[in-house]
Amino acid sequence: MAVATATPLVALAGNPNAGKSALFNRLTGGRARVANYPGLTVEREEGRVTLPVGGEIRLLDVPGTYSLAARSEDERIALLAVAGLPPLEVPDAVIVVVDGTQLARHLYLALQIIELDLPVVVAVNFADDLAKEGMELHSVELERHLGVPVIAISALSGQGMDELKRLVERVLAEPDSARPGPRWVAQDPTLLGWIDEVGRCVPEAWHRNNERRRRALALWAVLSLEPDDELHDVPADLRLAALSAHAAARAANRTLDEEIVRGRYDWIDQRADRFLRQRGQPRVSRSDQADRWLLHPALGFLLFAGLMVVVFQSLFTWADPMIGAIEVSFAWIGARVQELLPAGFLTDLLVEGVIAGVGGVLVFLPQILLLFFFIGLMEDTGYMARVAFIMDRLMRSVGLHGRAFVPMLSAYACAVPAVLSTRTMERQRDRFLTMMVLPLMTCSARLPVYGLLIAAFAAPNSEGSLTQGLLLVGMYVFGTVVALLAAAVLGRTVLKGKRVPLLLQMPPYRRPHLATVWRRMVLRAGIFVKQAGTVILLCSIGMWALLTFPKAERSPELTSAMAQVEAQLAAAPTPELEQQLVDLESSAAGEHLRNSYAGRFGRLLEPVIEPLGFDWKIGVGLVGAFAAREVFVSTMAVVYNVEAEADEENATLRERIREASWPDGRRVFTPLVCLSLMVFFALACQCMSTLAAVKRETNSWRWPAFLFVYNGALAWIASFAVFQGGRLLGFE
Amino acid sequence: MTYLGDILTGATCRLVDLGGEAGFRRRLLELGLVPGTSLRVVRRVPVGGLLELEVRRCRLTLRTSEAALVQVEPT
Structure with missing residues (x-):
């Protein structure tokens, strides 16, 4: 059960690509504790933030999502964390980060969170980009209509951070000032009846005797539960109630989910022009100009291939001096210790077991850091969303996610960083399937083995002959083909997953926030050393x-x-x-x-x-x-x-x-x-x-x-x- | 009947109805593809079989095979 602590908990929620990580990084100064959500493979990051007057909060980074509705346990984390459903703690307030340049769609999530009757602060990110595109944000209007404090920020430049902290402080002191009640309410009595019927089956531990929260969770159930969803921890009567509400609506020739989503979007559409005003002529955005090349059918593919060559080259070659340095240092430390200590079992254990073992862990760090540097750059600039776009058809033909390409390629250097990098895929099934085939790719540790064996049966002095080269290439092709076949087979058997429609938000290109990229590199490296190490x-x-x-x-x-x-x-x-x-x-x-x-x-x-x-x-x-x-x-x-x-x-x-x-x-x-x-x-x-x-x-x-x-x-x-x-x- | 897949690149249309299974339709709805919304096809990537749309000034991509489930009327 949630334990009440003196330090308030504030959840940080937002769409993917709303700049949530950069904001989290700004607010926490890059220090965070990472753990897994109980029983899941989704990471929970929490950091401490000092408020202007002197109080402190615990800031919880909620996984990015465009809606609280969920089809799988992984997706449900967003609801669990924001609403604080058992066994998680109810947050004292929620900061919703929205991308100002994609305001209408991002407000949809804000509406859902406001419905939960928790104190909310809305932070409109990329305020500086809005100005560049000739758009003007009217925070006052947005604040008036949403009924919660709104602040324009730029997580990249740090603009608006102090004001945001002040607002959080204010909201924590006067929670009721930021709990305006649902913005969209079903007007139609029949629709309301269906929703409240579902609301009756929401467990008390969820709604905590708050009627607004009960209705919000009823809406969540209606939009999430299906006969074949992958949610396990949902009461059977709630699922039944949601399904019968859908059936009742169908009988009346209506569509329940469409009416609810339409209600929220209509609320947004009716006001959108007041929130954002276009000044002057809209022009072709720089992202569109860039995508003309980067997503060009032929050129886009070539540019992607070029980038991948650089990534691969860095893992394969550039990491080598660093790896060598680590190996030499540990050999040196081992030799010194051996000299200093008396010969015997304990010295052997320390030198050949422990010191060599620690060296064997740290030796992976150069490749892990390099790979996460490139991944961080691709994610922060918005290029990663395009990778799925470019690679979708090829990877999908064997049942892999488009984003699995980067880990698969990295595995030619080493499977360890590649396994860590599967985290860029949201679905657990996609991640697991990729991990199960990555070790079949020919990693660089196999090269010395192949080298020895090819030399063993070749005639002496025939090094570098064509046959030997071809044999080596053949081994690469063999590993790759088996990996792809294994993906196709496992994806249809052990890791059978429903075919998921590819629906991606295309974020505009942005300058990467190097501090965030660096923090993620260090974070991943630290987790690797501590947990896998x-x-x-x-x-x-x-x-x-x-x-x-x-x-x-x-x-x-x-x-x-x-x-x-x-x-x-x-x-x-x-x-x-x-x-x-x-x-x-x-x-x-x-x-x-x-x-x-x-x-x-x-x-x-x-x-x-x-x-x-x-x-x-x-x-x-x-x-x-x-x-x-x-x-x-x-x-x-x-x-x-x-x-x-x-x-x-x-x-x-x-x-x-x-x-x-x-x-x-x-x-x-x-x-x-x-x-x-x-x-x-x-x-x-x-x-x-x-x-x-x-x-x-x-x-x-x-x-x-x-x-x-x-x-x-x-x-x-x-x-x-x-x-x-x-x-x-x-x-x- | 016209489907999203038939709309020329650069042209706009209005969403009429969503086909496909419930989960797919819900996802589209929640990303703002509510019947009545106007859409613009920004680009196609024939190699990947994908389509990029503009809805409410926001960008979305979906597969051409899935765009074939979205019924629209040209505007």
């Missing part, structure tokens, strides 16, 4: 333990061989002896890994992966690769007694892999096995960080578990088909 850290400590324990004694032969070489080295150091020692140490590390839990698990896996052509050593590599796909390369290096720092270009590693054989002397890494292994890597969700990010975004372990299992099954089946099919066709 902890899971990733725990997993990496777990992986470290699997690869390190049990700490077995070195075999006697190895120990004596090493002692011998060390003694010789002490007597007369030669480069050959030093190399011998390095080789022996690598052998020791290999022996250790083969005996570790991960090594034993790899052996256990052998019967499962043998039909794919993999031996147990590859199994160990697959276990290690769960930390991150590229770890496969260093795990294979250790398994094959090559120094752990070896990368995919390392000649010794390549050679060892080419020479590796089964006990009966057959080669392990035949071209067919390499292909089968590459297919496995293309499809398996071998990445704990992706799974942790999906857990955080879906707020449940069910989805990451499903993702891991279905990708794993897909990988096994495809590799089986490649290997066994290839053998049947006589390949090797």
Whole structure:
């Protein structure tokens, strides 16, 4: 239940693109607490604002919506938060942000909120843009007709912020001055009768014995409830009452929802000319001029493609120096700590488990920040609304949302930031479907693995040949095609959703508010580190333990061989002896890994992966690769007694892999096995960080578990088909 | 009978009736597409099969396939 606290709660509501985030940012100074709404994947942001006289409020950012009516639980959050339905707290006042340049449509939401009988302040945003378009806002008229305080603001320039805070203060002191009652009331007695009939079924916990609120919620029910809506938490008798009201209206040859919506819009239309006056000739807006190019059938597509190339390039290449710097710093910190502390279990845990694990989390930040920088720019300028416009047909053909394109593209660099960026889609189903196919796109962590395997079966010294290049391109195409097919299948089965009409508001182009963009970048990065990061850290400590324990004694032969070489080295150091020692140490590390839990698990896996052509050593590599796909390369290096720092270009590693054989002397890494292994890597969700990010975004372990299992099954089946099919066709 | 999809780019018309299922009609209504409202078709994007409208000085887009459910009369 809502708990009364001394600090008043003020809800900030508005249409998408009304500039709500920028206003929230202005008012709170960018500090906010983020949590999920109970049981949902919608985020709840709350920040504190100091008022001019000295009081403080908690400002709640309500998800952007053009109406309180809802078809799904996600959409119902707007009503829950604004009206304060249980279990949420009733706000003490509501600020409704409207876009002055789209006033008529945005006032519709303001009317709905005023009907709830909560104290309301209306903030007309983009007041400066109105002036530029030769429009004049008459706040006094608007205030007189709405019956609530109105203030013209510009969240971008900060104009009107102090006045807005003063108005909130006034409204909190005298709530009745801003609760004028519904602006539109059904005049027709029959219509009123139907609505009040529904009102009788509104639970008391909702209407709290306020008759205006009861009627407002009855209207909400009439406009929201349907036999097949996706709302779960609505009393059955309320739904029944709403449906019978519709039936009664239909019997009288009337349409209930149309009459209600028309009533509100008629109220607005009759007054719109008083609120806004055109001075001089209306001219073609700059947005229209820009859209002539940006939405041009051919050119618009090219410009979009160009922008996407920049985004992709930044994730793929520009992030690299930052990623490298993070890796180097953490390696350095680890080395220093190792020097300072006595050798032993705790030092190993701290250095190889914790410090390396934290580095493994932070290494994602450059890409996350860059991706959210571009997304922030696209959203703030209004271009993101056009992306859905441009990509709709292509993405819809496989059941994805037009906006899924940006996450899908980013996943070529890394699935983790891509998973986080699905948040730009409003519907939960669209977000989840995108997340379930993102890991199938070929991310950059697969490149070292492909590099090693392609080199393994190609003839030596044929690097960079056409076949190798084509094979790599083929793997990209393969991953993409499977991802799109998976989307088409999942979208029709597991994540079956109703086809939703594409109805978008097209916001005018605007200058982005860089402080808001920056705040969102930091916010997303912070959430990732805190919530997904902890899971990733725990997993990496777990992986470290699997690869390190049990700490077995070195075999006697190895120990004596090493002692011998060390003694010789002490007597007369030669480069050959030093190399011998390095080789022996690598052998020791290999022996250790083969005996570790991960090594034993790899052996256990052998019967499962043998039909794919993999031996147990590859199994160990697959276990290690769960930390991150590229770890496969260093795990294979250790398994094959090559120094752990070896990368995919390392000649010794390549050679060892080419020479590796089964006990009966057959080669392990035949071209067919390499292909089968590459297919496995293309499809398996071998990445704990992706799974942790999906857990955080879906707020449940069910989805990451499903993702891991279905990708794993897909990988096994495809590799089986490649290997066994290839053998049947006589390949090797 | 004329449908929104038949209206030439740049031309205006008046909304007569909305077809389609209840949820779709409600969404259109709440975005201001109430019968009697005048509309202007601002542009079409043939590649995406989309239509941009101006209603009450506000912009809206919908798919051409869905615009075919909106009955209008030219003005």
